Amino acid sequence: MQYAGLNGQIEVVGDALIIRRTGMVARMGGTAGPDRRIPLPAISGVGFKDATRLVNGHIQLGLGGRPIRELGSQATGDPDTVVFTHKARDQFHQLHKWLQSVVELNLRAGIDPSAVAYGQGESRLDRLEQKRQQLDDRLEQKKQELDEKDQHHRAQQAERMTGPDGRRDVQDAVARMGWKLGGGREIKNLGAHLYDTETVQLIAQGTYSDDQGIIVLTDTRLLFLFHGIVRQRKEDFPLRSISSVQSKTGMITGELQIFSSGNTAKISGVVKDDLEKIAEAIRQQIAHGSPSPPATTAASAPDITDQLRKLAELYEAGILTEAEFTAKKQELLGRM
Incomplete structure (x- = not known):
């Protein structure tokens, strides 16, 4: 027995239904494809909408225990639904009653429709959803690749700025900087101004009293x-x-105000993201207390004196320039 619909036809062959999709409506609805064979034990429900002279009807199969879906205007694109016209309504009324009897027989026989294999159909919406999911997967993979490249690029930038033998804490802080153009000379020389026992947490570029350099937050200062x-x-x-501390931000950069020992220092031109990170980190350390910077012991004074002597020898030998000698001498004197 065959039942010809608008977007396909249903044929009962032995203990199975054959759904064939032919014609322009099937192609436009996205259901055109090879014949589907559905064993009768796989039918777990049937939905029906009658046709009028103005509106087409449809018959919908519930397969494998899946519930009957609300279709609305999407009936022609559903792989388990055949749309019919008012002219064919009597035939599809008969098919509907017969399919209801099949469902009742399956229930009385204790058949589990979900355990019966049947030809799966894909609607146009299913295919669009698959394509959307594939696109999302590709976008996520691309995002991960870009994140990995960005992390690698930041690590390379940090190494170029601090040198291959630079401190790891400095390299990590450089990698976290939001703005890296400039400040390279200060970062390369930063290690000479740090205590061995302190750890660099954040670095940003800023201007203090017309000098454009870097601000460095460590665990002590x-x-x-x-x-x-x-x-x-x-x-x-x-x-x-x-x-x-107070922070004032504009569109891109801002200003950090530091209130220390009754004085106020202002560092401007700090990129907004870096500024907020440093300001909040300082507030956290103030709130929880911070360790005192390492004290200069009596045993270290002779060592610095010896370094000054060696520094003078290097300068007299022409190995250091006057600027390099002066900078290093000021640093050593500052440690005494």
Whole structure:
């Protein structure tokens, strides 16, 4: 027995239904394809909408225990549904009653429709969903690749700025910087201004009293460093002496105000993301207390004196320039 619909036909052959999709409606609905063979024990329900002279009807198969779906205007694109016209309504009324009897027989026989294999059909919406999922997967994979490249690029930038033998904490802080153009000379020379026992947490670029350099937050202090070709500048703000900080941001950059020992210092031109990170980190350390910077012991003084002597010898031998000699001498004197 055959039942001809608008977007396909149903034929009963032995203990199975054959759904054939032919014609322009099937092609437009996205259901055109090879014949589907559906064993009768796989039918677990049947939905029916009658046809009128103005509106087409449809018959919908519930397969494998799946519920009957609400189709609305999408009936022609559903792989388990055949649309019919008012002219064929009597035939499809008969098919509907017969399919209801098949469902009842399956229930009385204790058949589990979900255990019966049947030809799966894909609607146009199913295929679109698959394509969307594939696109999402590709986009996620591309995002992961870009993230890995970005991390690798940041690591390379950090190594170029700090050198292959640079401190790991400095390299990690450089990799976290939001803005990296400039500041390279200061970062390369940063290691000479750090205590062995302190750890760098964040680095950003900023301007302090017309000197454009870097601000460095460690676990003991906030350090501003400017390292020009002929002139250097270093300012220390021990965290234990900072009472509070304020941050003011514009569209891109902002200003950090440091209140320390009754004085106020302003560092401007700090990229907004870096500024907020540093300001919040300082507030956290102030709130929880910060360790004191390492004290200079009596045993270390002779060592610095010896370094000064060796530094003078290098300068007299012409190995160091006057600018390099002056910068290193000021640093050593600052440690005494």
